[in-house]
Amino acid sequence: MALVPRLFLISHASTDAQRAVAFPRDEPVSGRGRRELVRATAPVADVALTAPELRTIETATALGLSPTVEPLLRDMDFGRWSGTAMEEIPAASLAVWLADPEAAPHGGESIHDVIVRTGTWLASLMDSPERIVAVTHAAVVRAATLCALGAPASAFRRIDVRPLAVTRLDGKDGRWNLRLG
Template structure:
């Protein structure tokens, strides 16, 4: 069986991400985020197994994700399963605001992956959605690039490695990070590669 190679790319910086806002209003990359994405695209083009326009590219519906894909020279197809968490009433509001106005609800959300005090999705629900999507990709036998949100990548790693959902809090995914998973069809493996020697 031809292995499946899946690269999970976190979109670049947005104003909402820099200001620690929940979800935001689907703003696109900010100026620094676009510059960083274009610079990272140049770095990736020199790496072994680089991101290629010939690979299948799937993207979150968010503008920041599709703009990141285009900055990398990719042709994305929108996949709703890669959307960010639905933060319900907290969408577009800052972490700091919620900490002041709803400290107990924020504590509940941070400490209990099954809770959704904002009326949107819980982290566990995002993991279930992304996990079903991830399971469906294992046997595709091709190289796939996805451009999505840091939280989506965090829960994808937890699902792929069959870790307890609470461990998502111990996974940090920075903007433009690239995580590689590979599969022969039965399970996922996290693959870390060294940069090609110059």
């Protein structure tokens, strides 16, 4: 029986930006996030990866992983909106961004861009027989889920990813399958 890649995507622990409903900067895990991590465990893996941001590195380290930084796992680039509360964004710009997955009124990445970046990364893992744990961001987990399901970019915001959620994807026959439970 041929071995297939198994990918466990873990979203980072809570941050102050999440609590404030703000677009994040490179910030640490919050006090709440540190309390979440006390109860959390990581799946057994052959390879551990993390996004380059502080909150993902702190999460991976607290989970007992010794990860390698993978730049393609980085958070969505929110451009001018980084560090800004959602309520402070002009309503017209926010409406465009929420309605159109290809829009980037903040000057950063569009949702479409994140999905393409994540799909490229997933494709690079398809021939790996390893179990991989990757600590990353909700946006990347959403994008990976859409890629696995072949779902449209318009479904991006319909996927709720909680802090420390684990999403499993198994590679088989040139595609990724979402595995629940």
